[in-house]
Amino acid sequence: MRLEGKAALVTGAGSGIGRAMSVRLAQEGAAVMCADIDEEAAQTTAAQVAEHGGRSAAMRLDVTVESDVQAALERTVEQLGSLDALLNNAGVGGGFGWDRTLAVNLTGVYYGLVYGAHLMARRGGGAIVNTASVAGLVGLTGTQPSDPTQAEEPALGAGAYVAAKHGVVGLTRQFALTYARAGVRINAIAPGYIDTPMIQNISGTPQARGLIESLHPMGRLGRPEEIAAAATFLLSDDASFINGVTLPVDGGYTAR
Ligand SMILES: NC(=O)c1ccc[n+]([C@@H]2O[C@H](COP(=O)([O-])OP(=O)(O)OC[C@H]3O[C@@H](n4cnc5c(N)ncnc54)[C@H](O)[C@@H]3O)[C@@H](O)[C@H]2O)c1
16 A cells, blocks of 8 residues: 555556556555546546545547646546645557657657646646657667568657657656656656557567567566556655656567
């Protein structure tokens, strides 16, 4: 119960990693605002949080809309009484094009940091974890175009995804410095490939899944719960002197 009495906002809470984070935060004692562009999915997560005995609420949030992010932060305080933890987790995978990928995966995190860190500083402190990716630390392999003479990047989207996630690592460092003396710690996690709906389209066949598994020295994909565990640690007082880092949770993907 490392987050007893705390209130958290999780973006992208309707699926995969965000859903696992919401449940884990509740298991650690936090009240959780589950926010997602898919409101029904957010409600399903909130119901799962409640099943684990946690106080929860759900709302629709599009992280690319500045006023939505401000409203979600304020509503968390109004409905749950505080804002001690923020997980800037909403994201899209490949295939959404440059503008949308950057809007969700980078601008969305930026809004969360601008308004979330400021609100926490005014309220006396807090902790933020951004969901980056191994794609925020290194380029992705296994995504080479089948025919390099064709311009496949806009469709595959690896370049946009890697650029956005590298941006998240940079934002994490900069905001950690800016708010270090205001009692707001800001870190990121860098998951390897995690078994969520996001990667279903690239891991659909046994061969494709085998290829992705083989990219990880541990020879498997990660589970959303393993990412949630690392995020919970970074939010908790166990990480009280950890600030501005991006923690790989990747089965050794970036160790090579
Ligand atoms: N799955 C992986 O292999 C992997 C690896 C590294 C990093 N990540 C990152 O983890 C985070 C969560 O991914 P996931 O695997 O759980 O994916 P997912 O697709 O299962 O869940 C993403 C959630 O974000 C929501 N979302 C999308 N756009 C949104 C928007 N504009 N505003 C609010 N919510 C929005 C979706 O509705 C969905 O519920 C993402 O930032 C992703 O880039 C995932």
